[in-house]
Amino acid sequence: MIRSATCACAKLRAECSGDPVRVSVCFCLECQRRNGSSYAAQARFPREKVTISGESRTWSRTGDEGGTATFHFCPTCGSGVYYVADGQPELVAIPVGAFADPDFPPPDYTVYEGRKHGWVAIVGDGVENYD
Known part of the structure; x- marks a missing residue:
């Protein structure tokens, strides 16, 4: 199975083969700001299963626990398409x-639930929480 993720103008793409190794939801305040929503949902794929095409710009951020992530976004429309x-x-x-697929697998992991908005609920069997 090939899944395609794109920015809003479709100039930056990520083609992913197979299933994600994890689908997670992060409620940290920085993900809320970065995503413009009350949480950020992301799917992680092995690097060798992802093909990126198109130009991107990057921005790096160091998180609460000291780890750094580099975010890649489209220089035309500004949509974030992937990060490492x-x-x-x-x-x-x-x-x-970015997959624009209502049938995408649900999350199996949540992070920073202590920062979750009270009106948000992640439902499903077997969702692991790291807070």
């Missing part, structure tokens, strides 16, 4: 919304 965390260089994280 220095602590997991073998994985490429792609925002679930």
Whole structure:
């Protein structure tokens, strides 16, 4: 199975083969700011299963626990299409919304639930939480 993620103008693409190794939701305040929503949902794929095409610009951020991630976004429309965390260089994280697929696998992991908006609920069996 090939899944395609694109920016809003479709000039930056990530083609992913197979299933993600993890689909997670992060409620940290920085992900809320970066994503413009009350949380960020992302799917991680092994680097060798992801093909990137198109031009990107980057921005790096160091998180609460000291790890740095480099975010790649489209220079035309500004949409974020993927990022790589220095602590997991073998994985490429792609925002679930970039796939524009309502049948995308649900999250199996959440982070920073203590910062979650009270009106947000992640439902499903077997969702692991790291807070």
